[in-house]
Amino acid sequence: MKKFLLPIAIVLTVLMNTSCSKETVINFEDDSAYELGSIEAEAGADNQVDIEKAILALTNEHRLAMNSNELDFSPAAYEEANNHTDYMISKGKLSHDKFQERAYKISTKVKVKQVAENVARHYDTAQEAFEHWLGSPDHRRSIEGNYTHTAISVKVDKNGKFYYTQLFYR
Template sequence: MKSIKKILYTVVVVIAYISCSNDSLSKEDFSTNLKASLEIENDITLAKEVMEVLNNHRASIGLNPIAWYSECEELAVEHSSYMVKNNKASHDNFYERSQILKRKGASFVSENVAYGYQDALSVLQAWLDSPSHKITIEGDYTHSGIGIVYTDNGIPYYTQLFIR
């Protein structure tokens, strides 16, 4: 019985804390990235299509394919959600994302972001038309994950994290 009371007390304290918290935090809350990622719906079908056309491009120029990595996907979904919330494409808080991935064994981390493109070929072409994004796509990376989150108006925001 005491265990149940302790659990209920903890739940009440957490709810009270959350309800009194500051909603205008400027940084993403990386301590709950997994929970937040699970609550946000990623367009996994489109994400896999982006990865497929990206790997087709890499193969066409003699590069190895990049493998899907769920840790990158989780952080990418979280960041795409952040961009939707802030109504802008950005690399805000990239350092934090890169440090999380480096603690999991990555040597190098890079990121591409975009918004508004309705299909995989369009977003890939936009990235290839940008020299800095193209360098990342054609870089010496082994794993990646993509997060695509939509605004209420159906505009997709993309984040793709690359690691080696």
């Protein structure tokens, strides 16, 4: 029995260290919010802007394959995504801390009805991060949701690990 406890403890430790906090979606139409579970990601690519562009392309390719609309890039969401990615790096962990504040800041710049957010870290490629998001029902819901705009921020911490924030709104 003890032979099985160590591998189980290792798996549980890995899972707990690769899970992020809850993701909140803000619905500005009826002022309600609901909690979505979220999954941490892993990172490691060369050019952050190329990764951001690749995730936008992957997002839109996926949406088009579903006969859904492409998402437009949003400078307002990009600013907030960048700020949050910097925040996560400063804390050394994934979070959705102050999500409502980010959603509100976006709403002061553009008209929005709903805002959602995906976060990840430590993925080696855009494809890998995107596939892990698609593997999570809650992240997939954001990617496939009724949104019109998105922005992705990808940044590297001092250890060369990538952090990702993708914001969506309509």
